[in-house]
Amino acid sequence: MWAVMLHLSSMIFLFTLSIGSIFVSLVFLMSNFMIFVEWEIINLNSVSIVMTLILDWMSLMFLGFVSFISSMVLFYSGDYMKMDKNFNRFMYLVLAFVLSMSFLIMSPNLISILLGWDGLGLTSYALVIYYQNEKCSNAGMLTALSNRIGDVAILLSISLMFSFGGWNFIFWMSLFTENESYKIIMFLIVLAGMTKSAQIPFSAWLPAAMAAPTPVSALVHSSTLVTAGVYLLIRFSVAIESSNMRLVLFLISCVTMFMAGLGANFEYDLKKIIALSTLSQLGVMMSIIALGFSELAFFHLLTHALFKALLFMCAGVIIHNMKDYQDIRSMGSLAKQMPLSSMLMMLANLSLCGTPFLAGFYSKDMILEISFMGPVSMVGLFMYVLSTGLTVCYTGRLVYYLMSSVFSVGSFHKISDESYIMNNPMMMLSLGAVMSGAVMSWLIFPFPYMICLSALFKFMALIVSASGGMLGYLMNLLGEVNLLKSLNFYKQVVFYGSMWFMPLLSSWWMSSMVLKFAKKYQKVGDYGWYEFYGGQGTFKWMLNKSSFVQILQDNSFKVYMLMFLVWVVSFMILV
Known part of the structure; x- marks a missing residue:
């Protein structure tokens, strides 16, 4: 009973909060108004440690969407x-x-932003290990x-900002742009x-986080954990635009969205394909921030949140009905058996591809056109165009395997769209996936x-998208021929499908360097000198002294005579 009450009350509270936040954000947006709230916790050497909240149109709108x-x-989780x-x-x-993400959204202060930042890290770890197995x-x-x-990096930037007289970074953007000595702070913020x-x-952890329950994946990959870094850089966008980190951020983000799009075309896990599409879109947001269009990145962040949450919910329904299989090769003909979920998933996929007049089109097409106009090198332009084509390519691959291939999960099955509890939130999000872009x-x-x-260039996005979609569908339509061809390039397929060996490298340095160093440190430190000069050494020293005191307390005549002789000899030597 308590679980039902908690579920309903929290759901109603969050839905009411979202309506109120979005309404107030529109009022603030139209009137160019904001509220800055500050509580002073401690004052040290003219530096105030304060808890601050900023309520402007951007934070309130993002809070409403979250x-x-x-x-x-x-x-959706109720079922x-x-x-x-x-x-x-x-x-x-x-x-x-959600509470940690709310703290992060409304914090313009590096001290208070750390509360939400570390809260996200802690709760995300607890949610990823929710099923409690080795994977x-x-x-x-x-x-x-x-x-x-x-x-x-956040902690180091806090220590470096100590000389500013405060940590409200929203007021110190002029110092970031004018003072050469504070460029290291921008490097740390971009790194964070x-x-x-x-x-x-640092891309390996995002597909690995798919070990969490699917409702958590829908929340994490749409509007919370993975978008926290993008939102932080949007807040620091004024300083980024005048720093040398722009070029580095642009190149890294372009390579990331290319790598994610390429890897998704070789992946067979349904949730990991959608996770790699999230990684690709995060690269798009980061690249447009580097070009100096932070409001456009925020616009894509909001539209992407809606259709990506819908995409994960549809994937969860499909996995739930397919005996918990996540391999797309075990699926097929779902359009006949799950028409509603298939339709909503196609809607989310089309929005992801930037199909005209859906939510993704208004943000993604504008980002592509702005980047085509901007001072982008040929490498950056090539990455943008190729990543757009790869996005539609793996979407066409999903359409083939899920909707039109042969059903192969088993003879006895019961697959349907009967769960109204899971269908209702999907219908609500589908409205956002259609209307949010234009509005x-x-x-x-x-x-x-x-x-x-x-x-x-005007038709470049449309041409590349159509070509990528046809290529993704037709290449997988070949079936066994395509499989036999891929065996000739087995090493290349493994390389592209494993995110360029990034998960292996991420765990390699951790196991070979960090854990081996920790083992040596434990052997020399915890089991060695720390024991000698710490607990065990102190225990042995006190044991020896207490045994000597115990001998004195025995009132032995020999001991007192020996001590007297030692005292007499010492006195004579000194004299």
């Missing part, structure tokens, strides 16, 4: 996790996860240790954003960008 998607995920014995624990972890444990450790690099948003070389573009950009392109 609350809306979280409420839909909780609604998806109903047989789980630890449903209460799952609810508490998800609510703590989840390894994935959780990889996730936690990869994100700790960003946590250390790259680890949280899984840019190369948000009217609100955030009341004055349109002036885009001047030649006819070739």
Whole structure:
């Protein structure tokens, strides 16, 4: 009974909060208004450690979207996790996860932002290891240790900002742009954003985090954990635009979205394919931030959150009905047996590909056209075009394996769209996947960008998308012929399908360097000198002294005579 009450009350509260936040954010956006709240905790050497909150249109709108998607995920979890014995624990972890993200969104201060930043790391680790097996444990450790690099970068930037007289970074952007000595702070902030948003070389943890339950994946990969790094860089965008980190961030993000798109075309795990598509879109957001269009990145962040949450929910329904198989080769003909889920998944996929007049089109097409106009090198332009084609290519591959191939899960099966509890939040998110792009573009950009392109570049996105979709569908339609051809290039297929060996390299340095060093340190330190000068050494010293005191307490005449003689001899020597 308590689980039901907690589930319903938290879902209703988050849904109400989302409506209120979005409404207030629109008022603030139209009136160019913001609220800055500050509580002073301690004052040390003219430096105030304060808890601050900023309520402007950007933070409130993002908070509204996070609350809306979280409420839909909780609604969806009511059926998806109903047989789980630890449903209460799952609810508490998800609510703590959303609370940490809310702290991160509303914090313009590096001290208070650390509360949400570390809260996300802790709760994400608890959610990834939720099923408590070896695979989840390894994935959780990889996730936690990869994100700790960003946590250390935030802590170092806090120490470097001590000389500013405060940590409200929103007020110190002029110092970031004018003072040469503070460029290292920008390097640390960009490093923190790259680890949280899984840019190369920290990309391995994002597909590994798919070990978490599917509702958690829908929440993590749409609007919370992986978008925290993008949101942090959006807040620091003024300083990034005038720093030398722009070029580095642009190149890394372009390579990341190319690597993710290429890897998704060789992956067979349904959830990992969608996770790699998230990684590709994060690269798109990071690259447009590096080009200086932070509001456009925020626009794509919001539209992407809606259709990616819908995509994960549809994948969860399919996996739930397919005897918990996640291999897309075991699926097929789902359009006949699950028409509603198949239709909603196709809608989310089309929005991801940037199909005209869906949500993804308004943000993704504008990003591509702005990048074509901007000062982008030929390498960057090639990466953008190729990544767009690869996105539609692996979407066509998903359409083939899920919708139109031969059903191969087994003879006895019961697959249907009967779960109304899971269907209702999917229908709500589908409205966002269709309408949010147009509505948000009217609100955030009341004055349109002036885009001047030649006819070739104007139709480039459409041409590449159509070519990629046809290639992805037809290449997999060949079936066994394609499989036999791929065996001739087995090494290349393994390389591309394993994210360029990044998971192996990420765990290699951890096992070969960190854990071996920790073992030596434990042997020399904890079991060696620390014991000699620490607990065991102190115990032996006290044991010897206490035995001597015990002899004195025995009132032995011989002992007193010996001590008297020692005293007399010492006195004579001194005299």
